[in-house]
Amino acid sequence: MTNHGRGIKMDADAAGDFPLFSGTGATMIIGIDVGGTHADGVLLDGATLVAKHKVAVDQAHLHESIIALLDTLVPDDRRLLERIHLSSTLCTNAIVTGSLDPVGMLIQAGPGINPDYLAACGQTWFFDGAIDHRGHVIRDPDDGLIDEAAAAMAKAGISSVGIVTKFSYRNNRHERYIADHLGSRFAHVSMGHRISGLPNFPRRVYSTWLNAALTPQFLRFKESIEQGLAHRGIDCPCHILKADGGTIPFSRASEFPCESVHSGPSASVMGCLALAGGPGDAILLDIGGTTTDISLFVDGGPLLEPYGINIAGRPTLIRALNTVSAGLGGDSTVAIEDGGFLIGPYRSGPPMCQGGAGPTPTDAMVVLGLLNIGSPDTAQAAMRILSPADPPEQTAKKLLDDFAARIGDAVTAMIDLVFSRPVYTVAALLHRRRITPERVIVIGGPAAALKSFLETRFGLPCIVPPDSEVANAIGAARTRLTVQATLYADSADGRVSIPEISCLMNISNSFGMEQAEAKLHEVICDIAMEMGMTDQPEIDFIERLEMNVVRGFSTSGKIINLKAQIRPGLAAVKGGSL
Structure with a gap:
């Protein structure tokens, strides 16, 4: 591999291989974003x-x-490479194509509900026993029923098991008991309290099922990547991008592969933050060939889904950035319907100018000289198909005006949806305000070509950052590790639960919010250290709830609910900004 001088900033229009360098004293990171048809990579x-x-x-x-x-990216001196960040479509593709591994679900619903609707995830066994809403064990499960379910799963060839009990976030005893009872009979076991410490029983069931269904494929993928790295003498840590815009080490991701679902949109958000971040509210558009991913910055930071995303039609507790995908892309099919353009939501192939069968917005960009690809004559022919009586240039402008208008409508609908969602705490209500975008940040192949059309539609400055065509890979490289954990304390009963680490410990009657915050801060720091973070993390407490427990006419203790996180953001780096 050819060496090159230090400090070279790559031109946005350069293509193909770029010579690398071997130097000293540098901290180098590779970021890779895998899409549907291409993978982009950067070396920082x-x-x-x-x-x-x-x-x-x-x-x-x-x-x-x-x-x-x-x-193509690894430096000659492997010692300069600190880590690799990877955004992969592996889990998303498994969901979309229906190639998930079969899962046996063991569910303890307890009294109060008919749990049959939870069996939608495949083969499900409901077992007895119960833990109440405060974590008190009412009745232990029957070992015989567990063994019967295990035998049926083994006979069906199931190797992945999900275990969920209704109030495991308060007391994980029954989930851990069942997992211990199964022993080594199954290759992969996912427990609900480890997937998320948040309440909501159905969401935890679906999240656990998804995690168990993805684990075998992810482990095979992890093994293949690690073998490839070892063969090339690369022994630096490898992290996977998560849906919430953070990263997770391979070692931990193998336990929680569900967190890597929808990492593509989060890579584009973090790429925009790295290339064009700033204070205030902004609209983010990642315009691809088939879709446009839309997201928002509020006060300079990305929005998170308040509870969890829907995956495969099921609500989950998987934390993710708030993004919307609209079926509007450069290669979207275009037809005439009722005198107007029908754009998308599908892509039937490349644009006509590159040998495709029908008109696309990309053909319009070529006609107007905004893109220099393919055959301009064929692009003009595409516009004549849409409007034979009008000049191709006129049709092309109308089409791109309409394309930008449709994107604008999708953005307006997203902002309205974000603002219309219910809030459940006084703090959230007091801090609620209308989102007022000040700029539009656009990345993706057609970004520069559509800049003026989008500025006209939004009435806002439109920023197309340099190197925007690899913004997702830059976002993957620059993002930092994220962690979230929850704490539930009941000092009247003398117990505290931190589900994410399977912690269930005794506390004194005097345990209060100050001690709870200190304990959760310690836990998150320990998790971050185990995952490779060396700096002291900035931890936000994003939910606090404290209630007195009254027995008779006196206070006997407190119930404390606490949630904290290392929020998504860019990792600190040496040197100047991109």
Whole structure:
């Protein structure tokens, strides 16, 4: 591999391989974002973009495409490489294609509900026993029923098991008991309290099922990537991008692969934050060939889903950035319907100018000289299909005006949805305000071509940052580790639960909010340290609830609910900004 001088900033229009360098004293990170048809990769030295590259993706052999991309980015001196951040479509593809592994679900619903609707995830066994809403054990499960379910699962060839009890976030005893009772009979066991410490029984069931269904494939993928890295003499840590815009080490991701679902949209959000972040509210658009991913910055930071995202039609507790995908892309199909344009939501192939079968917005961009690809004559022919009587240039402008208007409508609908959602705490209500965007940040292949049309539609300055075509890979490289944990304390009963680490410990009657915050802060710091974070993390307490327990006519203790996080953001780097 050819060496190159230090401090080179790559031109946004450069393509293909870029010569790398071997230096000393640098902290280098590789960021890779895998899309549906291509994977983009960047090599950063601090905050300086040193190299970028793109390869075609073979979804059937995803790890081979990733390793091929790594070969173009790895510096000659492997010691300069601090870590690799990867945004992968593996889990998303498994969901979309229905190729999830079969899962056996063991569910303890307890009294009060008919749990049959929870069996929608596949083969499900309900067992007896119960723990109440304060974590008191009412009745232990029957070992015989557990063994019967285990035998049926083994006979069905199931290797992944999900275990969920209704109030496991208050007391995980029964989930851990069942897992211990199963022993080594199954290769993979996911427990609900480890997936999320938040309440909401149905969401925890679906999240646990998804995690168990993804685990075998993710472990095979992890093994293939690690073998490829070892073969190339690369022993630096490898992290996977999560849906919430943070990262998680491979070692931990193998326990929680569900967290890597929808990492593509989060990579684009973090890329925009790295390339064009700033104070105030902003609209983020990632315009691709088939869809446009829309997200928002509020007070300079990305919005998180308040509870969890829907995956495969089911609500989950998987924390994710708030994004919306609209079926509007550069290669979207275009037809005439009722005298107007019908754009998307599907893509039937490349634009006509590149050999496709029908008109697309990309053909309009070529006609107006905004893109220099394919055949301009064929692009003009595409516009004549849409409006034979009008000049192609006129049709192209109308089409792109309409395209920008549709994106604007989707943004307005998203803002309205965010503002219309119910809030459940006084603090959230007091801090609620209308989102007022001050600028539009656009990335993706058609970004520069659509800049003027979007500025007209939104009436706002439109920013197309340099290196926007690899913004997702830059976002993957620059994002930092994130952690969330919850604490439930009942000092009247003398017990505290921190579900994410399976912690259930005794406390004194005097245990209060100050001690709860100190304990949860310690837990999050310990988790972050185990995941490789060396700096002291900034921890936000995002939910506090404290209630007195009254027995007779006196206070006998407190119930405390506490939630804290390392919020999504950019990791600190040496050197200047991108």
